[in-house]
Amino acid sequence: MHKSHPHPTLAEVARKARVGTTTVSRVINGGERVSPDTLKRVQAVIDQLGYMPNQAARVLKGERAKTIGMVIPSIADPFFASCAEAAQAIARAHDSLLMVTVTNNDPRTEMENLNILTRHRTDGLLLAPANYQNQPLAESLHRMGIPVVTFDRLIVNSGIPSVLADNFNGARIATEHLISHGYSRILCLGGEPTLYTLRERLRGYRLAMQHKGLVPLVDMSVKDYKSAESAIENLLATGKPPDAIFTLKNSTTIYAFETLQKFKVPIPKSIALLGYDDFELASALRPAISVIQQPVEDIGRVAAEILFENLLSVGKGKNHEIKKRQYPIKLETKLVLRQSCGCRL
Amino acid sequence: MHKSHPHPTLAEVARKARVGTTTVSRVINGGERVSPDTLKRVQAVIDQLGYMPNQAARVLKGERAKTIGMVIPSIADPFFASCAEAAQAIARAHDSLLMVTVTNNDPRTEMENLNILTRHRTDGLLLAPANYQNQPLAESLHRMGIPVVTFDRLIVNSGIPSVLADNFNGARIATEHLISHGYSRILCLGGEPTLYTLRERLRGYRLAMQHKGLVPLVDMSVKDYKSAESAIENLLATGKPPDAIFTLKNSTTIYAFETLQKFKVPIPKSIALLGYDDFELASALRPAISVIQQPVEDIGRVAAEILFENLLSVGKGKNHEIKKRQYPIKLETKLVLRQSCGCRL
């Protein structure tokens, strides 16, 4: 019969090397206070047996778990995939693993994921919350002293550190740019109005419009290609169709683009298009799509950096300076001008 | 001072509920053999303290870790992002977490990642190996009885279960389709010839060409936009430019498309284009790009399913039937006809 635990243990190494467990422990932790002779012998046994320390035992002993948890709506979404990639890199630099869970923006699933991650005693949590109003478990963990950082989105009044793109400003700048082209009937298209980011962008759009005395034209019901199609079709049928469309998110931009192409509406001649969030092929489309570009990798990277900053400061004694920061950290967005807004005809 | 471990323990629950630790353990594991009275009392204390079992302690006691490791070249790559998403879903269905690590196709980093994951005693490993020739650590883990499944790519002669798309056949079908359009000077463009998948696709292309008596025209040096541009520019300058291009991977397809557009070569009139691997905007480009479509989610899903199948069969006693399978499992690809190959002009 086979042993159920195929991995050799520290005790086995000790026995085989004819030393105590303490000595082996010292060897695998840097070899201080061990004679060169013993060190070589123990190391040889370790290599021979292929010994690898059991992280679970270390965690039980009180060490950090060397894992961080990430809770995101989807991995397949390029935005969150990039965040995850950046966070993984930071985690790896801290000798830690990243556990990724997905929520599909369902608060219930989000809660379950946080629960499971907590059972596993991850050192910290990166969370893109589905709901900006609250997340009881995340807040409670934060109060218990477990480092939590929210990113891309915010939980208001939670006191949890967060890293965001400046959605409000990005949308404001985008709208102002369209206005500066002379467009006045600017339609704002989006979906999922419950998301923090989209609300912020909508706010930016509204402010820019009102500031110039223009009337906001909003349709937040665009969920898929079909709804985009019917929304745009309806507007084209009216006497006064919009002269520009500002889309609040990636997928909406693509739906709008394809719909306009389908109805053979020339972009930007009849209707200009400007989207929030860049995507790989935005410049390969004809016309190339102008967009607001978010610092995608930075969001994931900075969030993870702050997480480690916080979790490393735990237990460092009172004289350890925790860098005082102002949250939320807002990262700047960039207006990338291509053809669809009318800039380079 | 604050306790370094902020989480309440089972013993604390037991003390507060005035029962033994055994009873609390029974409560959190289904409540069998506990009187309704005690059950309620213990449950109340658990809720009140917000107790959550410490997974590390359970693992040490011999339970499964409820984590699986995934080792992929990149998370930001949509192909692997989809695999990861699918695998995460399967993991979650088995009450497990997915630990994702990235290698950038560097065998050294891959080895390190496998090492770290092993320290964490993950229940199993999903691996898209950088090198098809061997991966000593993965093979050794597999021999030790730790479930490993490779996906998308193969390690030859390793005996490790694997799940792949049928790259050879996909490329053969693609090439045959171009030939059926009447093209004869079909250029095959790709990069990173060390990857298993690309080698298989190249093999399929070669076979299809030779089968029809056509001479293969291959350039595997396309690493980025610049190299694609110069490769195509050179060919256009020759007296006999290709009449079709078959690209072996996603990024190459996009490079080729953009280069052809830049040189104002009409697609498919002068040069047709067919790419391996679909991408979200392939149908939004003009012309829309014809592609070989891989069952992306299926690859990740099936790989994860087989992993759990294998790891659940461990310790199930000899009478437990392990479904006997033939590896590698090859999943079928699909030819998606759009405009760029000349099908729908």
Added chain:
DNA sequence: ATCTCAAATGGTAACGATTCCACAGAGTAG
């Protein structure tokens, strides 16, 4: 020769859960 000190080493108690075993008390069949 004796004392002191540092280096090298090992025994053992934790850490937080599970689980084997023991045991008390109640019901019940003979």
Added chain:
DNA sequence: CTACTCTGTGGAATCGTTACCATTTGAGAT
């Protein structure tokens, strides 16, 4: 009335590692 079984319960060993403390040894100082 005895001999069971069955339910409800808890004590204590255990998993693999670390860390506190004790012990041994040899070198150098007095």
